[in-house]
Amino acid sequence: MKKIVLLVLFTGSLFGQVPEELPGKEILQAALFSDYDIALIDSLLLETKYRSPLYETASYLIEDAEKKEVPSVVLSTEVLKERLEKINTKTPFNIGYSPVLERVIKSYLKYRKRYYPALMAKAAYYFPMFEKYLDQYDIPLEMKYLAIVESALNPTAKSGVGATGLWQFMYPTGVQYKLKVSSYVDERQDPVRATIAACAYLSDLYTIFGDWDLALAAYNSGPGNVAKAIKRSGGYRNYWNIRPFLPKETASYVPAFYATMYLFEYQTAHDLVPEAPQIRFFETDTIQIKQTVSFDQVSEKTAISSALIQFLNPSYKLGIIPFVAGKDYTIRLPRKNSFTFIENEMAIYELAREDAAKREKPLPKYFEMDKRIRYTVRNGDFLGKIANKFGVRVRDIKRWNRMKTTRLKIGQRLSIYPRKF
Missing domain, CATH: 1.10.530.10 (Lysozyme)
Structure with missing residues (x-):
């Protein structure tokens, strides 16, 4: 029973909403306090720090x-x-x-x-x-x-x-x-x-x-x-x-x-005078894009600074908003500039097509990695090589797979969570 409760705690309470059919909070709390449960939870979470x-x-x-x-x-x-x-x-x-x-x-x-x-x-x-x-x-x-x-x-x-x-x-x-x-x-x-x-x-x-x-x-x-x-x-x-x-x-x-x-x-009591914000969240709006475009292309046709577009859209790592079938990617802009974007939307897309035709190398392929990869160890593999392949750290691979050493066996299957491509 102890193992079952712990499994539910880890997959439900820690990484998602607690299902309604679970036992009450007291049982969940009690499950935390055995040495066995604590050791297992710590082994999974000890290095998962939220640092900055x-x-x-x-x-x-x-x-x-x-x-x-x-x-x-x-x-x-x-x-x-x-x-x-x-x-x-x-x-x-x-x-x-x-x-x-x-x-x-x-x-x-x-x-x-x-x-x-x-x-x-x-x-x-x-x-x-x-x-x-x-x-x-x-x-x-x-x-x-x-x-x-x-x-x-x-x-x-x-x-x-x-x-x-x-x-x-x-x-x-x-x-x-x-x-x-x-x-x-x-x-x-x-x-x-x-x-x-x-x-x-x-x-x-x-x-x-x-x-x-x-x-x-x-x-x-x-x-x-x-x-x-x-x-x-x-x-x-x-x-x-x-x-x-x-x-x-x-x-x-x-x-x-x-x-x-x-x-x-108590900012006033300590003379902490805020700078004026560049923009406020309620002054922005989102528009769904219909073609892959870059921040620079939007800026060129709307006169909105690239820096402001970057500030409002930090999730786009390459300064490019991809158009992907089945995805609803949007651009956040100052509300007052939304109509400017709409009025120039076709011109923005035409500029994007012209730039793509001039580009020597195509844009990076879109990969979505929202699930783990199961990697099978091959002859000549070592953790450093595998880590470089997927853009992760050796210690991450060890933690994800609960490895105490760096030794590998041919045919061994590893869980990998790539972070870069």
């Missing part, structure tokens, strides 16, 4: 802050306590005062304050869209700050372990949440699709733990590590009580989220 360049910086600052004196920032402990208490009364997160959080907030104010105006301009574009889907999934609206910790609101951000997009999805997890990746399109970089997937994933984590702070920690380190921390703490289910038992990265991750929430809530 911003997070690595944030982690460093937090660790540094915990070792040093509080930076010289004009913010008294008493005032900070009052402000955090006000935030705490209106959020389901446990954002009460702690010396660690005070150090993190003051470190951000001292070392990163100059980055926030530009970051807040991006937030003015993305946050209304985030809130729409967070509300639909009954997730606290404050969870929008998670995308700042994950990616600094950069939809094309890629971490060292392959996590991609605003919400830093790994390839296998993205596939489970219906984010497709092809030679032209990476839907993990699509702000709307990735946000919907993140909401579904966070909702599943809340189903497991029944606590948003723990769901937040599990988003970073996986539910197995959070379950272990709960067990090792003696059964506590409060983040601050289990924090000493979490991986170091996750112990830093949640305070980074709290600190970000505080700085956005």
Whole structure:
């Protein structure tokens, strides 16, 4: 029975919505706490981190802050306590005062304050869209700050372990949440699709733990590590009580989220003046294309800057929107320019045909890789060779196939999730 429940937990609760016919939340939670279950979950998720360049910086600052004196920032402990208490009364997160959080907030104010105006301009574009889907999934609206910790609101951000997009999805997890990746399109970089997937994933984590702070920690380190921390703490289910038992990265991750929430809530008090956003999400619209076109071709015929088109359409990896039978690929443009595109649509397609005729090499073939490849090891194969063939890392192949060594046998079948073509 234990193995059956664990299998359902992994394929349903972690990577998709929990089926209605499953046992109640208490049974799912109980299944997490045996040594056997925890070891298996950790073996699958330990290296599946959601990391970003911003997070690595944030982690460093937090660790540094915990070792040093509080930076010289004009913010008294008493005032900070009052402000955090006000935030705490209106959020389901446990954002009460702690010396660690005070150090993190003051470190951000001292070392990163100059980055926030530009970051807040991006937030003015993305946050209304985030809130729409967070509300639909009954997730606290404050969870929008998670995308700042994950990616600094950069939809094309890629971490060292392959996590991609605003919400830093790994390839296998993205596939489970219906984010497709092809030679032209990476839907993990699509702000709307990735946000919907993140909401579904966070909702599943809340189903497991029944606590948003723990769901937040599990988003970073996986539910197995959070379950272990709960067990090792003696059964506590409060983040601050289990924090000493979490991986170091996750112990830093949640305070980074709290600190970000505080700085956005009290931006005026700290003279954090947002830059004016280039455009707002509600000022855009999508148009379905009828022929493969590039951003430059659209720009030439509509006078919309290529940079703005790129900003609004980050999921197209090559700056090209492919036309594929059965697919509904669209271009997002400023609403005020939509009629300009429609009026010049035929001219855009004609320009695309002319450019194609002049091109020495044809455009890359469209490949969609939303499922794993089963590769059979041949004579002369080794992991490095196979990794190069599919554009992945050796450690990824080992993790996907639960390999403890790099030794291969002829005829051995490997699961591969290609990332580039």
